[in-house]
Amino acid sequence: MLLLISPINHEEAVEAIEGGADIVDVKNPKEGSLGANFPWVIKDIRSITPSDKLVSATIGDVPYKPGTVSLASLGALVSGADYIKVGLYGTQNYEQAVEVMKNVVKTVKDESPDTIVVAAGYADADRVGAVSPWDIPKVARDSGADLAMLDTAVKDGKTLFDFMTMEDLEKWVAEAQEYDLKTALAGSVKKEQLKPLNDLNCDVVGIRGAACVDGDRNTGHIDRTAVKGLKDLVDSFN
Numbered sequence: 125m126l127l128l129i130s131p132i133n134h135e136e137a138v139e140a141i142e143g144g145a146d147i148v149d150v151k152n153p154k155e156g157s158l159g160a161n162f163p164w165v166i167k168d169i170r171s172i173t174p175s176d177k178l179v180s181a182t183i184g185d186v187p188y189k190p191g192t193v194s195l196a197s198l199g200a201l202v203s204g205a206d207y208i209k210v211g212l213y214g215t216q217n218y219e220q221a222v223e224v225m226k227n228v229v230k231t232v233k234d235e236s237p238d239t240i241v242v243a244a245g246y247a248d249a250d251r252v253g254a255v256s257p258w259d260i261p262k263v264a265r266d267s268g269a270d271l272a273m274l275d276t277a278v279k280d281g282k283t284l285f286d287f288m289t290m291e292d293l294e295k296w297v298a299e300a301q302e303y304d305l306k307t308a309l310a311g312s313v314k315k316e317q318l319k320p321l322n323d324l325n326c327d328v329v330g331i332r333g334a335a336c337v338d339g340d341r342n343t344g345h346i347d348r349t350a351v352k353g354l355k356d357l358v359d360s361f362n
Contacts, residue, residue, distance in 0.1 A: 125322045127358050128180060128308065129351055130332040132161065136346040137169040140335070141177070143351025147207065148173050149180035149330065156185035157277050158211030158244055160196065163203040170204030178240070181205035185213035185277065190224045194231040201232055201239060208232060209242040213254050213277060218263060221245075221255045225267030233268070240306075243269040246277040247287035247311055257288070261296065265303040272300040275330065276311035284311030290320060297324045315354060322361040329358070 129145035131137040132152055140148050150166050152159040160183050170179045181200040186193045193210065200208045210228055215221040225243050232239050245260035246252065255263065257274055264272040274296065276284060288296070293309065300307045309321050310330030321329050335351045336344030 125318075125326060125358055125361065126328045127351075127355050128310075128328050128330040129335050129346065129354075130182075130330065131169065131346050133165060134168055134172070137172060139346045139348040140351055141173055143335070143346075143348035144355035145177070145351055146355075147178045147180050147328065149182065149207075149209070150205070151182040151332075153279070153332070156211070156213070157246070157275055157279060158182040158185050158209060158213075160184040160200075163199055166200060166203035166205055178206040179204060180207035180209060180242075182209045182211065182244075185211040186224065187214035188216070188220045188224065189214070190227040193224050194227045197228045197231050197241075198235070201235055205239070207240040207242065209244050209273065211244045211246075211275070211277075212260070212263070213246070213252060215255045216253060217255055218259045221259065221263040222267050225263055225269055229268040240271060241269045242271045242273050242308065243267060244273040244275055244308075247274050247284050248276050248278055248282070252277045257296070261300040261303055261305060264300065264305050269305070271306040271308055271327070273308040273328075273330070274311065279312060282312065283317065284309060284313060285317060287311075290324075293321075294324055297326050301325070315357065318354070318357055319361060322358065
């Protein structure tokens, strides 16, 4: 299981890299769960990240506007992202989500076939009117995306496990794997929840809050010691 850490700026990226993050995920929490950061921030973080590490970029909690989202994905690609995450926030159903993701996949793969495209849904989708989390594996499969992801849309202290049981997550991961998709799980994940997620055989776990000083994703900042502790723990499972 790879450890994805989500910095918001140069300084936090240095902490994530020095702490041993496998994937450096550029995001902007001010704009939401999968809020998009600026192109120059992605470029800067790609420039300081070792070539053997992936740089991920979120392109937002996106609306149901396939053209707009496709342009955003191209912006993330030319800014240096190896791994492009689309938060399917404004898509209300499977059909809308597939339409958005098909266009993102075409946009990205036409330019860079090896770039990883992520269809990200929300375990708490019913709180924001987004596409059901149970549709996300099929959305990823039918759009040609590489990876299916679950996060939480509302960051109010509740975690992934407040909306999905272990049995739910096991079923979700297994379905995605049946479609030959990689999987990622996030959503205010705590340190003690890493072992259960690893046992599900998910490929990536996404973290921000637990890697921050005082565990606060908004007012804290990523700390290399916290990242190293998480990385050591993940490595101990293998």
